[in-house]
Amino acid sequence: MKTSFNNPGTTQGRRVLLTGAAGFIGSHTAEQLIFSGHEVIGLDNLSTGHRSNLANVIGHESFELIIGDVLDSEFVDSICKNFRPDAIIHLAGLVSVVVAQEDTAKNFQLNVQATQVIAENARKNHIKRVVFSSSASVYGDTTEYLINESCPTRPIGMYGAAKLASENLLAGYASSYGMETVCLRYFNVYGDRQDPKSPYSGVISIFLDRFSNHSPVTIFGDGEQTRDFISVRDVARANRLAATAESVKSGSLNVCTGKCISINDLAEIFQSFYRGAPDPGYADQRPGEILHSCGNGGFASMALGFDPNVSIRDGLADLVAVQDLEEALKTEAFQPAVIA
Numbered sequence: 017m018k019t020s021f022n023n024p025g026t027t028q029g030r031r032v033l034l035t036g037a038a039g040f041i042g043s044h045t046a047e048q049l050i051f052s053g054h055e056v057i058g059l060d061n062l063s064t065g066h067r068s069n070l071a072n073v074i075g076h077e078s079f080e081l082i083i084g085d086v087l088d089s090e091f092v093d094s095i096c097k098n099f100r101p102d103a104i105i106h107l108a109g110l111v112s113v114v115v116a117q118e119d120t121a122k123n124f125q126l127n128v129q130a131t132q133v134i135a136e137n138a139r140k141n142h143i144k145r146v147v148f149s150s151s152a153s154v155y156g157d158t159t160e161y162l163i164n165e166s167c168p169t170r171p172i173g174m175y176g177a178a179k180l181a182s183e184n185l186l187a188g189y190a191s192s193y194g195m196e197t198v199c200l201r202y203f204n205v206y207g208d209r210q211d212p213k214s215p216y217s218g219v220i221s222i223f224l225d226r227f228s229n230h231s232p233v234t235i236f237g238d239g240e241q242t243r244d245f246i247s248v249r250d251v252a253r254a255n256r257l258a259a260t261a262e263s264v265k266s267g268s269l270n271v272c273t274g275k276c277i278s279i280n281d282l283a284e285i286f287q288s289f290y291r292g293a294p295d296p297g298y299a300d301q302r303p304g305e306i307l308h309s310c311g312n313g314g315f316a317s318m319a320l321g322f323d324p325n326v327s328i329r330d331g332l333a334d335l336v337a338v339q340d341l342e343e344a345l346k347t348e349a350f351q352p353a354v355i356a
């Protein structure tokens with residue numbers, strides 16, 4: 017899809033319908049929107065999300081959580097009619113690449129059909145803007161060192177294929193009905209509230225778990241493979257900007273840092289947080305592993321004024337601090353006092 021954007025200012029006091037609000041990225045996005053003065057109605061069926069993720073916004077006058085299924089078109093229609101959002105951010109989906117590969121029907125329902133339900137209800141209810149959570153997986157195993165939006169999209173699995181199908185559907189809605197559909201291709205997102213079982217959390221959550229327990233980590237290959245890891249706080253900001261920009265042209269944008277970090281360097285940062293942790297061990301490289309993946313975020317910068325501002329060191333320090341706090345809260349010293 018050809019990408020052509022303006023560089024707009026943002027609007028104030030927008031009403032945003034946020035699907036997948038109780039999830040990892042959704043809950044951070046809800047916070048970003050509300051604390052920037054927007055109103056949010058969250059829709060989630062709590063299949064992988066948790067009400068507790070929304071602890072900072074539940075009870076806020078600008079936030080409401082509705083429990084329900086995004087595949088239920090009548091239900092989505094009634095929310096659109098009652099809430100009259102200016103924009104929809106559509107994050108609800110099947111995140112597991114493994115499940116998407118094994119259960120293709122579920123992948124189709126959640127990662128394609130749900131997009132159709134959202135786009136069609138947006139069209140019927142004159143909601144001009146839809147922001148969609150796409151993924152760098154649409155590029156497949158491209159060998160480009162710095163991936164930009166004009167690189168070929170050749171997904172190598174069912175998850176990436178479904179994300180690309182959704183992007184194309186939304187492009188059709190944009191060209192046919194004058195809607196603004198913005199597909200954000202997130203790279204490797206990390207941060208607190210990420211489900212440690214998610215294949216996306218991969219190396220960072222495994223390192224966090226091992227280093228915090230002073231257990232050794234195993235690095236596959238020589239550790240010089242690189243990835244573009246982006247903090248969930250930056251991703252949430254990109255979502256906010258895409259939903260609240262005065263105007264945007266439809267298309268796809270990378271949401272990435274443009275900075276690659278090797279797995280060895282990642283391990284070194286963790287070692288600086290957990291002094292005395294054992295050195296990493298090394299094992300054979302995994303077959304088929306992509307060696308380098310780094311995004312070029314120039315279009316998102318031009319179109320949305322989005323530039324990531326959380327460095328990997330700060331983002332990981334933040335993650336370690338949240339983990340330490342959660343551990344501390346579980347200990348006796350932090351139990352609330354019982355007054356006799």
Ligand SMILES: NC(=O)c1ccc[n+]([C@@H]2O[C@H](COP(=O)([O-])OP(=O)(O)OC[C@H]3O[C@@H](n4cnc5c(N)ncnc54)[C@H](O)[C@@H]3O)[C@@H](O)[C@H]2O)c1
Binds near residue numbers: 040
């Ligand atoms: N986490 C990443 O690194 C990453 C990378 C690229 C793209 N994405 C995409 O971003 C989106 C959000 O991902 P996440 O990591 O926050 O995942 P998540 O599982 O934490 O969030 C998804 C949310 O959607 C909800 N949901 C699922 N099916 C639903 C349905 N039928 N009706 C209503 N709600 C439903 C879940 O309960 C959950 O709260 C997904 O679409 C995912 O594919 C994530």
